[in-house]
Amino acid sequence: MSEFRAIRIDKSERGHHADYVVMCERDLMEGDVDMDVAFSAINYKDGLAITGKGPVVRRFPMIPGVDLVGRVTHSAHPDFAPGDIVIATACGLGEAHYGGFAQKARLSGDWLVKLPPSLTPARAMAVGTAGLTAMFCILALERHGARPDDGLAAVTGATGGVGSFAVALLAKAGWRVAAVTGRGGEADYLKRLGASEIIGREEFAVPGRPLQQQRFAVGVDTVGGVTLVNLLAQTQFDGAVAACGNVGGMELQANLAPFILRGVALLGVESVRPRIALRRAAWARIAQDLDPAAIDAMSEIIPFDAALDRARSIVTGKIRGRVVIDMGLNLPPGAAD
Template sequence: MKSFKAFLVEQDGAAVRGRFVELDETRLDAGDVLIRVTCSSVNYKDALAATGQGRIIKRFPCVGGIDLAGEVVSSAAPRFRPGDRVLATSYDLGVAHHGGYSEYALVPGGWVMPLPAGLSDFQSMALGTAGLTAAMAINRMEDNGLKPENGPVLVSGATGGVGSLAIDMLAGRGYEVVALTGKPEQSEWLCRLGASRVMLRSELPREIRPLDKGLWAGAIDNLGGEVLSWIISSSKPGGVIASIGLAGGTDLHTTVMPFVLRGVSLMGIDSGYAGFAVRERAWSRLAADLRPRCLDTIALEEPFENLPRIFDRLLAGQGHGRVVVRISH
């Protein structure tokens, strides 16, 4: 194998930085499936890892990118053969195992999934970990009784990857979706994705009551902190909440009242280390009834060399939707 291009995150003392390098097969991590990577994506976690603004990387140096899609070159895993189209998301990719920002990746077979029928490499990465997380949240919520006739579903962090995909998926399933955002300039875009209305974070009450007026039959929360506290207090009887992020804070101040007086359910969603059966169910729906209708509007394709600029935009709060990185053709 010739040398290949990768984006490597390194540590020099206390400083963490990412840069493009040339690697060869001796630098690949242990694995069963060698993949020629065609596409990856940029998640907020990727930007934090590559810039050192979050303690994400567990070992240095490490090729970034928690998502990848491509073609199997060789495989010691019996499930895969050369030429198969595959994807891999999360686990330790881009954190403690070389990830998707590389023209080639060697990955444990248990992390690899066949590309769902009907999805291209680009579409699978337009979904990526964000789409997987949104689908897992919807599965859990519907398993716990959520139906369109129950009432509106709130999606916080609405302009982000998970939020925008969740709005599209839920609206496609017939739910009334309310988008909660701090970016009023994106209101029209959110409505095009399927939000029935947009609520600004500035409209939230300054004081969160232990039990507020019941508004939400369900919610997908990307923020945590005070926003999640308010969602819990303002959920309808039998409301179901999927907690999937902590961009707004890690503390949670609430009481037992919504849980024992209204039967509210709060469910944590971990797409990082979810088992194969959970992932397979989510991906099968992502290629079918949960397939976003506006995926081409949500996702933007960027060339590999633009990665550093993409990270800067994302961390500056200037991005919305999803970015797919074209690694190779």
């Protein structure tokens, strides 16, 4: 039985502990598609799982890693065959099912999407759940009827993974983008992604009036809490905000005024459920809209041996953009960078 390396989270009398281990294929969980994992990526949720600072893991032991891309080695699913390069994001990975911080995975084929031809595996992981969530937000705004000529688009938490992709994707779609960030030193980075102006996070950090100056036609909020409340209060008539994050808190101490006096819409966006048709559409749009140079500008690639320490650092806000983990798999020509 083939052995492989993984980062495994265990919980015992000694408490919560994550470390590198050697496992066997028989240790993998149920699924109808086996694969060799080529790349994964570090998400905020992975950092919470590894450090135990958030109630992410729903069973122990657990292999973290919300995202992975790999080469199919065995399949009992009709949509996939050995040799296919496939992407998996969310769907309970790293929470209830072993995730991407391992050199092998066994997953349900219903969670998988084939890698678009124009994306390399590493760039797909640079996109990962963060970029997919950003695209879900933009698709939600478009379904609402929002268009670039409506006005300015705001993105909160703009230097984070979701925020960075939201800036780039909105700019690509023709929007003027205001990037809201607490990192003034990252202005050049955000402007390279397509932001037309930078707004300090402090303008959104304290409670304001229920209705404020109308500044934005739409927003993508990755923060939640008081930041979202202020963004709603500054959204113009018939505007919309797509909300997908909660690093600023789960509670929403909001007033009805933006909704019933300005007709502002709050669009909730989640990225966990499979919804494969939507995922395929989102990945196709990402492959079409995202410039490879933009993906590279907001990401870095690290070896698997460095993944554990970097995952711990994400919860302290020390990671900008996306960190991709190279699992050391040599993919066939045309499938790898």
